[in-house]
Amino acid sequence: MRRIFGLFLVAALALSAPALAKDPEKKFKTAEAKHFARAEGVELSPEFSDYLYAELRNELGKTKLFALVIGEGEVVEDADAPASIVIEGTITEYKKGSVVKDVLIGFSAGWRSLRVETKITRRSDHATLQTLQSHVRTSPRWNEKVMARTVAKQIAKEIKKSLTQSPNGS
C-alpha cells in the first residue's frame, strides 16, 4: 500500500513539474499602453477609448510577460528602457452594424466590426518590434464596451504570441 502511495506521489510530482516550469518569466521590465488614436470617420463614444485603455492594461498584466504595466506618460528608469516596450494603436475602421439584420437574419449578420492596428516599439531606441492587425465582431445589441473588452483580449493575446516567438522581442 505504501509503495503504491509512493509511486502515486512520484507520478503526481513528475506531472506537475512541467506545469510549474511552464509559467513564463517576466520578459520585459515595463509595458506602457497608450490611448488608441482614431482614424477619420470612426464614430465611437469618448468613454470607449478610456475603457479600451483600461482593459488593455488589465489584459497585458494577465500575460505575465511584463514586470509592470505602467500608465500613459509615466517615467521609466534609463536602465529599464531597453527591456521596456510602448504599445500604441489606431482604430482604423468601425462599422456600427444593424440591429434589424441581427434580429431578422441572425448568424452574425449585421454585427459590429472593429479593426485596430497596434504598434509595439522598444522604449530605448523607438525601434518597431511588431505591427499587429486585429479585427473583432460583436452583436450590435451588446454594449460597445463588450467590444472594447473583446478587442483588448485579442490584442493582448497577439502581443504575447508575437513577443514570445520573435527574436527581436528579447
Add this chain to the structure above:
Amino acid sequence: MHRKTSLLCCSCLVAVFFLWCTRAGAHDPKPTPENTIQIHLAEPVKPQPFPRPVKFFIGNVIDRSGNPQPLLVLKDRGGVFLDRQPTEIAREALMVSLHSADALATDQDSADLVVNIYLFKFGLAAGSGIDFFGKVEFTAVIKNPKTGESKEVKATGTSIAGRAVFKKNIQKNVQEDIGAALSDALRNFLRGTALRDAVAALTLPAAPSAAAASQPPPGFSPGLMRPRFR
C-alpha cells in the same frame, strides 16, 4: 356633479403621484455600516526622484465631478457607499505617498510647490456590465508660491475588477477596484513625465532681473568702449 368628478380625478392623480414618489424614495439605498467601504492605499506610491529635492504642500482638494451623491459608488443591491468624501480620501492618499518619500511640507510657507487638486472622477464608471470599471481622474494645479507661476498636470487611474454574486463579494471587489484605481492615478501623477516637466519649469533658478541685467558689470565704464574701426 362635473366639478365633483374632476376633483376626485385630481385627488386620485395626486395620490398616485405621492405613492410613486414614496416608492421611488424607498428604492434609494441608505448608508449603513454594512454597505459602507473604506478606501485606503494598500501601500504608498513612491514619487519619482527629482534632480533637486522638492517639498510639496497639498492645498485645496476640490470635487468637480458634479456628482450629487459622491459617497454612493454603486446603486444596485442595496448600494455601496464610501465612508468619507472622495476629496478626503484623495488628499490622504496623496499626503501619505508624499510623506513616504519625505516630499511633504508641513506648511505652505516651507513648501517649494503648492498642489491644488480638482477631482473630476472618483469611483465606478460605466463598464461593460460584466465587470467593475474603477476610475479616478484629477487635475493638479502646481504653483510656485514665490513666483506665482503655475502648471497643470492631469492624472488618470483605471482598474478592472470582476463582478460578484454575493453582496459581500461585491463590496470587496468594489473596494479593491477603487483602491487600485486611486493607486494607479497617484502613480500616474507622481511618476509621470508631466509632473517632472512641471517641477523642472517651476523650480528653475531665478533669472536675473531686467534692472540687474541692464546694469554694467563691475569695472566697466562707458568711456572705455570705443569702436574698433573708424
